[in-house]
Amino acid sequence: MTGLDLAFATTGLITAAAAALAVTTRHVVHSALWLVVTLLGLAGCYLVLGAELVALVQVLVYVGAVVVLVIVALMLTRAPIGPRAEHTTGPAHRVLAACVGAGTGGLVAAVLLPTAARTPVRPGGSEELARQIFSTWVWPFELLSLLLLAALVGAFAVAGLTTSQEGTR
Template identity: 70%
Template sequence: MTSLDIAFLATGAITVAAALLAVTTRHLVHSALWLVLALGGLAGCYLVLGAELVALVQVLVYVGAVVVLVIFAMMLTRAPIGPSPDHSTSRLHRLLAAVLGAGVTALLLAVLLPLGGEVVARTPVSTTGIAEDIFGTWVWPFEALSLLLLIALIGAFAVSRLTRPAGEVRR
């Protein structure tokens, strides 16, 4: 086992742990911060694999844009900071979600584990090739995502500015 393998396992373990904490915590802001760590850990995995451009795009687009947008949307819409009884589910729903998640994981492992034994000849991928794919072939979906994020931010700002009638109490 090489030092790159150990570094990949360490960043992968941190990423998985942060992702699990992001979906299991009951605090919305804590969940967004765990998501930052999970996406940053994924960028670390890309760095260990030698895909520096993909790691940079991961940090810029997801950590720098998506998570910041989520945090701004929470602040602008005055989302509850702590645990909210309005957003909690019953134990049965959580159990069913865990069973469904375990089933999907088992199916993915059943498909992907047999592929791990095959030796695939690797061709070196250059940063130029990845950049041409991202900003050539995939430029329109990339731009559509940025437009969608802008529309979501404007929508969150508009929702935060709505006025309520005088007698209405916010839950």
């Protein structure tokens, strides 16, 4: 076990622990903050694997923008300080959620584990990443952005519909 392995294991553990805390804590905003730790840990994992560009983009986009958006949304709600009874779920829900989680995890593991062999990690420098994105993955990438654009337009349409109805009322 090399130092790099150890670092990867540590960041991985931190990520997993923070992720678990993010879904189990009863403070809504704590959940968002644990999400920050999770995302930072994930960025650390990428960094240990030598993909510093992916790690930085992860921090920039997810911590800098997405989590801020989540926190804005939380502030717009009546997010209380301290645990709140409404945010707890009954035992039935918990069992169901655990089943769904275990099922998804099992599915992913079943797909990924057979392919897991000791493969040398390819250096994921920015040049290599750029070449991959703009040659092999350019169509999926563009398709994804089209999907997001459609979602955005849809959201606008929905928001516009509700306001116009209120206007006629």
